Amino acid sequence: MNRREFFGRFGLGLGGAALSGLMAGDARAGAAGPFSGILPAGHLAPKAKRVIYLFMSGGPSQLETFDYKPELVKRTGEDLPASVRMGQRLTGMSAQQATLPMAGSIFKFARAGQSGTWISELLPWTAKVADDLCVIRSLHTEAINHDPAITFFQTGSQIAGRPSFGSWLSYGLGSANQNLPAFVVLISKDRIDQPLYSRLWGNGFLPSQHQGVLFRSGKDPVLYLQNPDGVSGESRRKLLDRWAEMEHLQFRDLGDPEINARVAQYEMAYRMQTSVPDVMNLSGEPESVFELYGPEAKNPGTFAANCLLARRLAERDVRFIQLYHPGWDQHGGLPGGIRRQCGDVDRASYALITDLKQRGMLDDTLVIWGGEFGRTNYSQGKLTATDYGRDHHPRCFSVWMAGAGIRGGVSHGRTDEFGYNIVEDPVHVHDLQATALHQLGIHHERLTFRFQGRDYRLTDVHGNVIQPILS
């Protein structure tokens, strides 16, 4: 039996009909149609077909990157006025400090692009695409510690167990690719400080085919993807052919449609064994691409390599590509730490935007850059002329979005002159999620799943689309 024969025998339209969602699902949900989610048409006209989320795990300081605060620099060393803090809670790490000395950025800021967006000297490459970015300086969150804060960003709830953003998307829109998962996760190597958990890309109570699939650099890019040692492609092919024959006999005897659904899953698994290594193999990329992304792009597992990989996945219409770049948790030694971190991500972020734009894909790819919270305007620990630390700060921080109908060259929201509180256009985490869904053609209040008697959604019971940043 040849390759075609393998599945052709079943004559039940298995290639498609049983595959609902990319990682096709409930065996009996065959009727849902090929690769479709539960919202075949979406609610609104979509601007974005896919999302690339560059998650800066650990909480990058907004004060050294996108939120320029000259007044804070002037008042460096002064105690944070109570009138600014307004009794708001601090973490247990700095709540006990005898003083809270304000610390301005030691890095310079300049206006970038035609829009004149303020960007720090740590991000010279990003500054080159300033006119494509919408910088939101007024994001705020409810959580003050890493674990709940990152869980909140990824699932809309601080409590573990809810489906992640990408899972919701896979569930709602299904997949546009027959050979790859709808939701792929990439993590930068060697930068772990705060942990990343599989629940961040978990499906929660959604069917498990909507789970994010972690692609790793190295020999087994997806767990269990590789044949066992000593099993060649040919041996496996023949095993699967005989296996399919056996399943066919079983189906003839039992008539249970689930048998056919399972055969379709094995077909997809077999295809993934080729398609995943293919997409991860960067060797076919021309040298000009590596020049754009920088030398690190040739080093698998770096943020630069992952950005390039993200573009390749986007080309193949993977719905949700989640990158994590950890290492931003600078409670102490912030200047050195953030310089290194910015060095990791600056050029590749620029390259990704530029690359997508050159390929005409920025129009329908939504790119998001940011962490789970910001950092305090006062120093955690000792403040010196060259060194300081910053504690977690949920009350204001900066992220940027680009592409897919988001206005470029826009700065949205404003914080006070101390960089402590928001004074204009606050944006909640749920608002950001609602906006991203909106660009994907989904009304965030209407993508729901009933679990234990309640209709759950990504934005819980909140969320407003940030209209002013939409073009």
Place this chain on the structure above:
Amino acid sequence: MASIQLLQRWVIASLLVGGTIGAAEIEFARDIQPILSEHCYSCHGPSTTSRKAGLRLDVQEGALGAGKSGKLAIVPGNAEQSELIRRLGSADPDEVMPPPETGKKPSADQVRLLKRWIQSGSRWGQHWAFVPPALPAVPKPRYWKSGNPIDAFVLAQLGSAKRLAPPAEPGRLLRRLSLDLTGLPPTPQEIVAFEGRPTREHYLQEVQRLVGSPRYGERMATDWLDLARFADTHGFQADRYRPVWPWRDWVIGAFNRHLPFDQFVQWQVAGDLLPNATQEQRLATTFNRLHLQNEEGGIVEEEYRVAYNVDRVNTFGTAFLGMTFECSRCHDHKYDPISQKEFYQFFAFFQNIDESGQSVYFGDIMPVPTLLLSTTNQETQLQGLNARIQTGEGQLQQMAEAARPAFVQWRSKGVPQPSEVSGAVARFSFDGMVSNAFSSTVGTHRAQPFEGPQSVVGRFGKALQLSGENGVSMPGIGHFSRADPFSLALWIRPALHLPRQTVIHHSSAWMDAGSRGYEILLEDGRIAVGLHHMWPGNALKVRTRQMAPVGGWTHVAFAYDGSSRASGLKVYLDGKRAEVEVVRDNLWKDITYGQPNLTIGQRMRDFGFKQGQVDELQVFDRTISPVEAAVLAGRELPTDEDSQFEHFLLTQHAPYRAAVESLLKLRREQNALVTSIPDIMVMEEMKTPKPAYVLRRGAYDQPGDSVTMETPAVMGRLPAGAPRNRLGLTQWLLDPSHPLMGRVTVNRVWQQFFGKGLVETSDNFGLQGAAPTHRDLLDWLAVSFVRGNESLGLRPWNLQDLQRLIVTSDTYRQTSNVKPKDWAEDPDNRWLARGPARRLSAEMLRDQALFASGLMVDKVGGPSVKPYHPDGLWEMTMGGGHYPLGKGDDLYRRSLYTYWKRTVPPPSMMTLDAADRSYCVVRRQATSTPLQALVLLNDPQMVEASRHVAGRMLREGGVGADQQVRYAFALVTGRRPTQQEVSVLRRLLEEQLAHFQKDIVAAERLLKVGEKPVLGEHPPAQLAAATVLAQLLFNHDETVMRR
């Protein structure tokens, strides 16, 4: 959800078809309320905050009364005049209900049904699940032969023309039964034996054998672990290990010795509150502590304490009541009649334990409160030691009394004024700093300043001026255990009073280390002295009533006698015994670990001694007397007899001091023993319940009205005379008239055998849950389970009797192999006209492979083990390091013993739909994905098992490929292959053999996957080819499914 709608459609159709059915047959709870709940209750339901137009349709008074508009929503007997019907049909987008933006719209049939119901008088009724079940009469359908009431109910529902499917083939039936009862398949021998004699009697014997097997408890425990969100780690951030497997082993044991289910539940919820609670009953309460716990530095402790307790409420709700309580945390439930207030009344039952919302980051300390897991032997030893200590303490008391005459004599000579106090192990004046350190005038210890405290004019000479962030640290001093008598004295000068200031401590950190060690704090100016194993549940703390004044010097000293009791900890202010309040008096594990530095002024993530001054520190390795405390303070000596007598005993009377020494030895021995015994977190009710409040919007820092423990009104109040605590709560829960407990439990048991419950949403019996497919059967089972049924041999709350009744029914024993038209008619097998077929669970798939290959190590219980796991996953976690792969037997234990790290759960099991152990789950998903194919084909565990099946096939399978293939097929699938199957398998074997003969190196590489070698010598190509054959078998439908 789809299935709920399906069922509703079916019901509606049967009510409307032909219009012949009388209105009396419309039942509000079954037919009408689900429509109202789905379409109306989110705005017109129980929630007062989201209610629109003042109209509620969930209670009769509301529905029949007028809304704010004055119009009547429902006019009984007159659909035309009912505003509800008018608005449902309105064409005006501003008027039509439900509003278009909700996306909800009842079907035309549903509207017709509503009209019909109103027309016929709109008879009201309560949601079925809130009405206590009555015992329904067993119907007598035409084809009912078995005498088993289950079959009668199922047949009656199918209709008079239908029969059940014939019994399953004996082999498949035994495999079904064996997997359902023990999680493992039968051996081929067991199958052959049963096939030879497939009678009812023999079947019943098999049931008895399986229920009596230790594997039965393992299988039942597996589901219970999902429900109890059992895991080996805490789950947040660093996700530390916590050895809670003894609780898991208790669960297995409880199932295996058939502990009645009411006790099984009562012990887990309230075992600590039972009269003379045994260790086992208290161990069971670990159930309520298995939620996630957070050790991340800097969290707000109260935020997580509340989160833990919310989890307990949610777990109780889902597990025993089939209700989603979570919705009521922030607001009144929108669908079910549970108010926010009732949520917090329920919350009040579970929070009365002395716990901390932050678990320990530094060191492996079990979150408090805990139970000591002593063995019988240790318990005997411990009791012996405790008795000897008690005797010793009694003797000390007697010795003191006997010393009175000597004291009188000594006193008569005039009490001498000691110039120095003996026993000092360190003494710092903080006067002259040499090489950046102060030297102790006793011994060689040094005090090292950090972050630059200033030297200022002090009480005597110089003193330390502290900022709150700086201090001095003194290595090597004061490593005392809780058994050691010791004392500490110093001068302090506070500059301000704050809620909390750390003056001096011997510990690693505050909450991050559970405060383990000892400390002197200033709390709003009062001196608090503490000795802690872990704050607050294993701790000793007293606080003076008197304050140390701002701006002046106060001499502070404490004297501790090694008793681990508050009465043995005396505090002196300016040389005078200070009156104290006892804050905690429950220290029973040691206060030492490592050797932290005694530190003044500051502690990690704690409030330091902001702007305070410290002078003249002295540390003693003995209990100082009241006279000595006065000496140290430079005050007039006490002249009262008690103080002088205590001084006499502690410093003068040799026999007394000898007795103190021998008591010390005993206490040290006891402390060493206790410290060596592991403990486990449990529930331990505090004497005074914590105050409880409605938390506005569910936020921990927004307390509203205060509430007390009470059950939700809709489920009935606590029975008269029941104590108002968790024990009373179980009495309420286990009362035979409870509307939910019995139904929810039997439904979950049904689900174990049929794959889905009679109520498909086994986690939700509320208004948004699925309606039961067989309500009478559900009620009959619930009542019979709870009250028993003598004629059928059902004992009250006996799980095994219930399970026996289920598996011996014709319904369970039906074949699942039916005609295509039957599949098409009822694809989900809702009406049970065929046997239940489903995919094996993650655990069963792996265990079956271990079992068939002969790899399985059949050992019950013990610490969790670490079988094969992909590389590089733990590395992504905090301090996770490299996965420490188990060795030898640990690789081959049953899957319920696999180490469950919450942030990196075993990926192969998660892929195969194992439950996320973060919260209570009573219903797993059943999906089919490509990643599952990859696991079953490529996981080393499966490949190794295949190799061992191959070994068995070649060793035990007889002569010739034909026989061997048949042997392997039967070994893995439990049935004999057809001739056609044999020829496919033989072809595979030939192909693979040819392939591997050409590439022996490949064969040898494949045979190296997995640690355990195959017995005997086999040509590599042959063994490799047979391994591939076994791989096919492990992926075959017959193996993956239980039919």
